[in-house]
Amino acid sequence: MTDISRRRLLTTAGTAGAAGLALGTAGGAVAHAAVAAPGAPALTTLGATAHPFHGAHQPGITTPAQTHGHLVALDLAPGAGRREAADLLRRWSTLAARLMAGEAPPDDTDVARDAGPAALTVTIGLGHGFFDATDLAAARPAALAPLPVFSNDALDPARSDGDLWLQVGADDALVAFHALRALQRAAAGTAAVRWQMTGFNRSPGATARPMTSRNLMGQVDGTNNPKPTDEDFDQRVFVPEGGDPGWMAGGSYVVVRRIRMLLDDWERVSEAEQERVIGRRKSDGAPLTGGDETTPVDLEATDADGGPVIAANAHVRVSAPETNGGAAMLRRPFSFHDGFLDDGSPDAGLLFVCWQADPLRGFVPVQRKLDRGDALSAFVKHEASALFAVPGGAAEGEYVGQRLLEG
Amino acid sequence: MTDISRRRLLTTAGTAGAAGLALGTAGGAVAHAAVAAPGAPALTTLGATAHPFHGAHQPGITTPAQTHGHLVALDLAPGAGRREAADLLRRWSTLAARLMAGEAPPDDTDVARDAGPAALTVTIGLGHGFFDATDLAAARPAALAPLPVFSNDALDPARSDGDLWLQVGADDALVAFHALRALQRAAAGTAAVRWQMTGFNRSPGATARPMTSRNLMGQVDGTNNPKPTDEDFDQRVFVPEGGDPGWMAGGSYVVVRRIRMLLDDWERVSEAEQERVIGRRKSDGAPLTGGDETTPVDLEATDADGGPVIAANAHVRVSAPETNGGAAMLRRPFSFHDGFLDDGSPDAGLLFVCWQADPLRGFVPVQRKLDRGDALSAFVKHEASALFAVPGGAAEGEYVGQRLLEG
Numbered sequence: 001m002t003d004i005s006r007r008r009l010l011t012t013a014g015t016a017g018a019a020g021l022a023l024g025t026a027g028g029a030v031a032h033a034a035v036a037a038p039g040a041p042a043l044t045t046l047g048a049t050a051h052p053f054h055g056a057h058q059p060g061i062t063t064p065a066q067t068h069g070h071l072v073a074l075d076l077a078p079g080a081g082r083r084e085a086a087d088l089l090r091r092w093s094t095l096a097a098r099l100m101a102g103e104a105p106p107d108d109t110d111v112a113r114d115a116g117p118a119a120l121t122v123t124i125g126l127g128h129g130f131f132d133a134t135d136l137a138a139a140r141p142a143a144l145a146p147l148p149v150f151s152n153d154a155l156d157p158a159r160s161d162g163d164l165w166l167q168v169g170a171d172d173a174l175v176a177f178h179a180l181r182a183l184q185r186a187a188a189g190t191a192a193v194r195w196q197m198t199g200f201n202r203s204p205g206a207t208a209r210p211m212t213s214r215n216l217m218g219q220v221d222g223t224n225n226p227k228p229t230d231e232d233f234d235q236r237v238f239v240p241e242g243g244d245p246g247w248m249a250g251g252s253y254v255v256v257r258r259i260r261m262l263l264d265d266w267e268r269v270s271e272a273e274q275e276r277v278i279g280r281r282k283s284d285g286a287p288l289t290g291g292d293e294t295t296p297v298d299l300e301a302t303d304a305d306g307g308p309v310i311a312a313n314a315h316v317r318v319s320a321p322e323t324n325g326g327a328a329m330l331r332r333p334f335s336f337h338d339g340f341l342d343d344g345s346p347d348a349g350l351l352f353v354c355w356q357a358d359p360l361r362g363f364v365p366v367q368r369k370l371d372r373g374d375a376l377s378a379f380v381k382h383e384a385s386a387l388f389a390v391p392g393g394a395a396e397g398e399y400v401g402q403r404l405l406e407g
Numbered sequence: 408m409t410d411i412s413r414r415r416l417l418t419t420a421g422t423a424g425a426a427g428l429a430l431g432t433a434g435g436a437v438a439h440a441a442v443a444a445p446g447a448p449a450l451t452t453l454g455a456t457a458h459p460f461h462g463a464h465q466p467g468i469t470t471p472a473q474t475h476g477h478l479v480a481l482d483l484a485p486g487a488g489r490r491e492a493a494d495l496l497r498r499w500s501t502l503a504a505r506l507m508a509g510e511a512p513p514d515d516t517d518v519a520r521d522a523g524p525a526a527l528t529v530t531i532g533l534g535h536g537f538f539d540a541t542d543l544a545a546a547r548p549a550a551l552a553p554l555p556v557f558s559n560d561a562l563d564p565a566r567s568d569g570d571l572w573l574q575v576g577a578d579d580a581l582v583a584f585h586a587l588r589a590l591q592r593a594a595a596g597t598a599a600v601r602w603q604m605t606g607f608n609r610s611p612g613a614t615a616r617p618m619t620s621r622n623l624m625g626q627v628d629g630t631n632n633p634k635p636t637d638e639d640f641d642q643r644v645f646v647p648e649g650g651d652p653g654w655m656a657g658g659s660y661v662v663v664r665r666i667r668m669l670l671d672d673w674e675r676v677s678e679a680e681q682e683r684v685i686g687r688r689k690s691d692g693a694p695l696t697g698g699d700e701t702t703p704v705d706l707e708a709t710d711a712d713g714g715p716v717i718a719a720n721a722h723v724r725v726s727a728p729e730t731n732g733g734a735a736m737l738r739r740p741f742s743f744h745d746g747f748l749d750d751g752s753p754d755a756g757l758l759f760v761c762w763q764a765d766p767l768r769g770f771v772p773v774q775r776k777l778d779r780g781d782a783l784s785a786f787v788k789h790e791a792s793a794l795f796a797v798p799g800g801a802a803e804g805e806y807v808g809q810r811l812l813e814g
Contacts, residue, residue, distance in 0.1 A: 044612030067580065067610065109674055110625030110689055115614040154499045172613035173474065177623060177744050180751060181670070203474065203610065205451030206579035207522040216584060218517030263588070267516055282517055309512050338745075339603045345590060 044170050046204060047116030053097035055393040056250045057238060059209075060123035061332070061355050065213070066169035068176040069199045069334040071186075071351060073127065073162025073386060074191040082134040084089035086405040088190045089124065093399035095186050098123035099179045112178035118171045120179055124400045125254055126166035127389030132313070135162060139404055141245050141389050143253050145356055150371040152382060158284045159195040159258060159384035160175065169255075171204065195384070197258060199351040212285065214295065216335050216348050217266055217379070219278055220285030223293050224320075226330050236362070237330050237355050238311055239392070248401035249325025251393025255329075255363040258336070261349040272351045277375040279314035287316065299323070313375040318365055329362035330355040330360050349380065359387060436544075453578050453611060454523030454763045462800040463657045464645060465807065467530035468739070468762050469635050474618070475575035475583040476606045476741040477759060478663055479591075480534065480569025480793060483597040489541040493812040495597045496531065497652035499573075500806035502593050503529035506586045519585035527586055530571035531807045532661055532795030540570060546811055548652055548796050550660050550765055555780040559789060566602045566665060566791035574661075574760070578611065600792070605666060606758040619692065619700065623742050623755050624673055624786070627686055627692030631738050642770070644737050644762050648800070654810035657799025658799025659762045662736075664772040665743070665791035668756035673786045684782040686721030694723065706730070720782040726773055736769035737762040756787065766794060766798050 050058045076085060100107055102117035105149060131140035166183055170176040202213050215221040226233050234240075264275070273281055279297065280287055284322050289298035289309050301309040310317050321328045321391040334356065336346040356362025370377065391401045458466045484491060505512055509524035538547035571588055577583040592601060609620050622628040633640050642646075642792045647656040673681070680691055686704060687694055696705035696716050704723050707715040717724050739762065744755040763769025777784065798808045 046610055046612035047614060068607075108625075109670075111621060111623055113621065113625065114616040114689070115609070118610065118613045172610040172625075173607035174609055174621065174742065175613060177742075177755070184747075184753075185674070189639070192751055196746045198744065199745070200475075200580035202522070202581055203453055203525065203579040205453035206452060206525045206582060214518060214520065214581065216518055216581075218515075218520065263516075267592070315420075322608075335581065335584075337605065339605070340600045344591075344599055346591075348584070 007165040009311060012045065012111040014227055047118050049171070050101055050117040051120040053093070053100045053119050053122070054398075056149070056369070056389055057252070057393045058123050059100065059393075060121035060167050061237070061252055061330070061390070063119070063121050063169070065201045065203055065332055065334070066119050066121070066176075067171045067203050068169065068173045069201070070166070070176055070180045070196060070201070072166045072168070072180065072196045072335075073194040074164040074187060075194045076130065076133045076163045076191050077189060080133065080190045082136065084190045084372070085130070085134045087400045088164075088187055088397075088402075089405065091186045092122070092124055093394050095182055096124070096179075099182060100292060104295060105182055107149050109120075109178065109181060111181070112172075112175045115172060115175050118175040120170040120175055121168070122179060122183065123165075123254075123390060124165070125390040126401065126404075127162045127165060127386065127388050129161070129163040130181075134405070136366050139245055139247065139407070141248055141253075143360065144387060144389055147255070147359070147385060147387055148364060149369070150261060150367060150382070152371050152377050153385065154230040154381055154383060155385050156300055156383055159197075161386050162194045162388075164191055165254070165256070165386065165388040165390075175364060179402065197336060197384075198338075199336045199350050201334055215333075215350055216263065216337070216346075217261055217274075218282060219274075220282075220293060221333075221350075222331055223280075223285050224316075232342070233330075235357065236328055239357050243357075245404075247401075247407050248389060248391060249403075251357050251359065252390050253362075253373070254388050254390050255352070255354050255356075256384075256386045257350075257352040257382050259345065259350045259352050260381045261382050262379050262381065263348065264345045269379075276311055277379070279316035280311045288314075311375065313373050314374040315370075315374055318369050318374045324369060327361055327365045329366070340359055354391075359399070412797060419504050444522045444673065450622045454525050456578070457508055457524040458525040458526060458528050459804050460500070460507045460529070460706055460801070461805075464659070464800045465530050466507065466643070466800075467528035467574050467576055468659055468737070468797070470526070470576070472608045472739055472741070473526050473528070473583075474578045474608055474610050474793050475576065475580045476608070476758070477573070477574070477575040477583055477603065478606070478741075478760070479573045479587065479603045480571070480601040481571040481594060482601045483537065483540045483570045483598050484596060487540065487597045489543065489812060491597045491808075492541045493808075495571075495810065496808045497806040498593045499531055499590060500801050502589060503531070503586075506589065511596075512589055516585065516588060519579075519582045522579060522582050525582040527577040527582055528575070529586060529590065530572075530574040530797060531658070532574075532797040533808065533811075534569045534572060534793065534795050536568070536781070537570040537726075541812070543811065546634055546652055546654065546814070548655055550767065551794060551796055554766070554792060554794055555775070557774060557789070560786050561777050561788055561790055562792050563790055568793050569601045569795075571598055572663070572677070572793065572795040572797075597718050604743060604758055604791075605745075606743045608741055610756070622650055622682075623668055623670065623741075624755075625689060626681075627687065627689075628740075628757075630687075630692050631723075631739055633735055642764065643735055644764055646764050650764075652811075654795060654808075655798060656810075658798050659764065660769075661762050661795050661797050662759070662763075662765050662766060663791075663793045663795070664759040664789050666750070666757045666759050667754065667788045667790050669752070669786050669788065670755065671752045676786075683718055684722060684786070686717045686723035697723075704721070709803060720780050720781065722777075722781055722783040723783045730773050731776060733764075734768055736773070762797075 095160040131137045238253045241249045285293040287297040289301040394400045503705045538544045575587045646658045648656045692700040694704040696708040741758040
């Protein structure tokens with residue numbers, strides 16, 4: 001009964017199709033359309049949206065960012081080796097596929113009962129230490145080498161790194177908690193939580209701005225992100241078939257950083273100065289060189305006095321692919337707010353999550369430049385950092401990481 | 408421009424009315440319908456829903472529970488007295504009215520720019536200490552006397568009590584954070600954050616269940632809540648005109664408790680045993696004596712052996728108004744999840760928020776009975792507690808608490 005009631009999913013009223021019909025959408029999401037039991041109210045598309053777990057890439061990378069996100073690192077338990085790790089990845093894959101389809105797992109806690117999948121995605125990553133614990137050090141990607149130390153970093157080791165990583169996103173907080181808890185339970189005895197962070201994005205429909213969200217500094221953030229329609233998108237974000245190591249084909253590398261915003265300092269600065277720091281207008285995200293949000297920044301433009309319109313240390317200049325040998329990464333962050341610090345300032349900022357085929361040609365060169373010369377550095381603090389290899393998506397009947405663990 | 412763009416609000420596509428027309432709805436909410444600028448996408452009702460700040464009662468009491476909630480206690484700064492407190496309540500009232508209408512305050516952080524009010528509510532309460540700091544001890548309601556000590560309490564003083572209280576709720580996380588931060592900034596120099604808690608509820612549309620949410624134990628929770636349509640609803644929840652003290656007319660008392668759920672213990676118990684603890688079916692919230700969620704519990708029913716169907720210590724029996732001299736309160740909680748504790752268990756549970764005209768005829772008698780004989784007590788831990796007087800709503804041009812501070 002549970003599976004049936006959890007799957008009593010309708011698209012928005014008036015668009016219900018025939019029982020069991022799956023409707024593909026542009027974003028790859030599937031809204032299950034099934035005929036509801038008589039009298040049962042319909043879910044909206046928010047509840048009914050289901051993303052596929054199986055595919056060439058794992059979900060949660062190009063999936064539209066959800067309202068709620070959990071980032072969790074786990075460490076393998078002492079004694080857990082390759083077999084236990086493979087069993088865990090198999091259990092997680094089975095569970096994730098089930099949860100993402102809106103089905104209840106066995107022995108369920110019922111927290112998401114009656115709910116649709118609500119755009120749930122589960123993404124699984126492997127950290128540097130995973131390969132030692134599993135005697136797979138020879139298969140460890142060179143790209144998992146520890147990130148360089150940046151001068152502005154103030155990293156908390158307890159909230160950094162980890163053997164395994166889960167990213168859970170959903171447009172409903174109970175659906176997200178339910179999945180996180182189910183995944184934690186499935187790891188019992190094999191891996192334990194090392195750190196966990198919770199974040200959020202705008203609710204669909206809360207704003208008229210269709211694409212780009214604001215961050216907690218009030219800035220439009222993410223305008224220059226690579227788009228899946230870009231010719232070189234796959235090349236930038238995903239490891240190609242035949243890449244090195246072979247088991248990472250279709251995979252990606254994720255850098256996760258807890259970036260606290262020094263909001264007391266930031267909000268003391270005038271809007272004009274904030275715009276100079278970023279290089280974009282605060283109102284609409286347009287470059288200070290004119291146009292609208294999507295207009296390319298003109299880094300060469302000069303003002304009446306012959307000085308650059310975009311300051312030498314403006315964030316958009318220092319982070320621009322043009323000034324970093326084309327380095328670019330797909331940023332898919334969540335905002336966070338964990339209360340207030342003792343001095344009264346909000347413990348809030350950005351859970352920075354960025355995706356690339358190679359961190360040495362994505363995050364690292366950009367962050368090196370930002371670390372040296374970004375005007376924004378004075379207003380943020382990098383407090384935690386982690387890097388994970390995120391294997392390609394699992395085909396039906398396979399589990400994430402199978403090519404590594406059984407290769 | 409900011410105000411105009413923030414107010415470019417449309418109800419769902421197809422129902423747009425004439426410019427500036429305010430559409431009343433059953434719940435008292437108003438969806439601003441204005442003609443959007445050409446090409447601007449429409450907000451959905453999620454973004455466009457606005458609740459009125461002014462009225463007989465403060466918002467956030469009978470308002471449908473929002474997806475995101477912040478509960479914050481503040482203490483008055485040393486030296487802040489009656490005048491400073493009155494100024495603060497005036498600033499907060501002006502700000503809350505503005506934010507709830509979807510308008511940007513002066514010197515805005517822009518975090519909610521482009522967004523609609525998203526059902527934002529701001530509720531203001533006064534704690535026991537407020538009346539000492541403001542030389543108003545003679546006007547302190549008897550109902551604000553400290554709550555009795557309950558044997559199962561494990562209260563953290565640093566997360567309990569407080570001179571002032573704010574409840575911020577919204578259906579968008581950035582709108583909620585924006586309002587919280589604006590209110591904190593408006594208090595600078597007069598009051599500082601003592602504690603803050605963040606919670607969540609289901610997203611609208613995530614579930615087909617229309618009325619009652621589930622908590623993180625997976626239980627349908629809140630079925631027996633008083634309904635605004637009940638004949639004695641106002642009498643239970645709000646202080647009447649001519650009550651004592653007179654300045655609390657239209658007001659209410661709120662008890663706030665951080666109730667951590669011992670989920671590791673709870674989830675080890677079978678579903679049948681969980682249902683015995685509560686007295687309701689887990690699947691749909693129906694009483695174990697039959698019917699559906701809304702069917703009254705039959706406390707007299709016996710099974711084949713002559714024993715009670717609803718156990719003597721079942722939560723529904725011990726908390727039932729019939730067994731508490733009619734005591735009832737309006738519960739309007741949020742779930743919380745603040746990561747994991749050192750033992751790996753989730754630091755998660757319920758931000759219990761309950762409303763009543765008199766705590767001595769609402770929360771206190773019910774909690775006394777629960778404390779002694781509730782089977783659920785073994786699975787929860789009360790970690791923080793606070794009680795606030797929430798004055799009646801402010802009329803246009805007035806501020807919350809004006810009758811007290813200028814009486």
